[in-house]
Amino acid sequence: MASIISFALETEGFIVTRVTNGFDAWESIQLIQFDVIVLDVMMPRIDGLEVCRRTRALPQRASTSILVVTAKAGPDEIITGLEAGADDYLAKPFHPRELALRASALARRSHRKLADEVPEIVVTSSSVSGALRVDLDRFEAFLDDRPLRVTTNEIRMLACLIQNAGKAISWEQLLKDAWGVESWEGGREMVKAAVYRLRQKLDDDPHEPRFIVAVRGVGYKLLPL
Amino acid sequence: MASIISFALETEGFIVTRVTNGFDAWESIQLIQFDVIVLDVMMPRIDGLEVCRRTRALPQRASTSILVVTAKAGPDEIITGLEAGADDYLAKPFHPRELALRASALARRSHRKLADEVPEIVVTSSSVSGALRVDLDRFEAFLDDRPLRVTTNEIRMLACLIQNAGKAISWEQLLKDAWGVESWEGGREMVKAAVYRLRQKLDDDPHEPRFIVAVRGVGYKLLPL
DNA sequence: GTCGATTGTCACCAAACTGTCACCAAACGT
């Protein structure tokens, strides 16, 4: 069962950490900020719902998405599951792809939310906007799944743009997010040059941009999707 | 069915807006920023999944939670539903309380996200007045869903007018809101020219205004609706 | 220390934007 779920999730693009019992799950959850947690109710050592409740009780995990899977499909069980703090409750038998899609829907929310959190947390996540993807864990960026030779500052700028895809980001904000400085004398020039270099690597024409568009007098924004 | 769902949601603390067909749903969704949207797949006029897809396509509604309800419970239907962008998919018959709890789980996420935002952002995000819409996050303005090529100052002026739709705004106020200046020597002329340019882009005839009307001796106002 | 990659700065250009002005017409006060 775990193999099937893992495979379906990996197909959907997830990087999966798998454990075989409730205790290990609880240990991992305490250590790692997962995007989504999939729990079976019937697990050795610690019950899935109990893990769910404990996770919800952790302030720093309150916002992690939890999906509970079970063989018990009665209305009461489902209600118990949701009351335990699960974001979604899926009864066996289910189609693996359905689980993967539900997990994606949850992850979509987590990511969006993560963007609002402090940089430290964001650093440990991967963000996607259309054909663009950055992984700040590995400091890698991809365009159409082809790796991009981007530098540290560029990738941080990209991440900032992707996490606010569609929204205009002031160059002050970019300066703060990518360089970690509040202000700078030649800050505007800096950002200008950095965007220029990044655009070259993205093969992005400023006059007909596919990705980064300038917002005159403000800064830049990434085209949504 | 709608009554039952409404009752369950209201019991859970929701304030419910109910419509009876897909078209009304789509109209409401465009106008109102709901926390959660519950859609039946089988709806008159516009199919629930189509409403779901359209909602997802709206940038300013991308983060609204959508829960789809249906009688079709096959794996394929569920997958189609989730692929349409639903956050949750519930098959009839279901326990009303389950739906309410699932809706709560989704709303919890929406709220958390909203709560993280600063008040200013919430105020300055998307504003609508009839066919006019400005989104100060993205620095975009729309007339009948067609994008307008407006400049930064113009969009700020528009936003100020829209947020006070129907009320007269003094040119001093416009100067302060759009230019960020308390006073100016040729301020009156400035605003005059800016309004003139904006009106051209809105295709608005001052003698027969659809949008911006002059309030003699004071400033301007946007026609309501 | 050397070499290459990265990065901060600068100068220049083109395009966009904006402030100002002059002029006209309509509205207003007397």
Add this chain to the structure above:
DNA sequence: ACGTTTGGTGACAGTTTGGTGACAATCGAC
């Protein structure tokens, strides 16, 4: 009816801004 005030229109030039490319200082790995 007349002069005055206010708003609308259009043009113009100065300014600002973003894009581009080059260069030197800096950083980092060997």
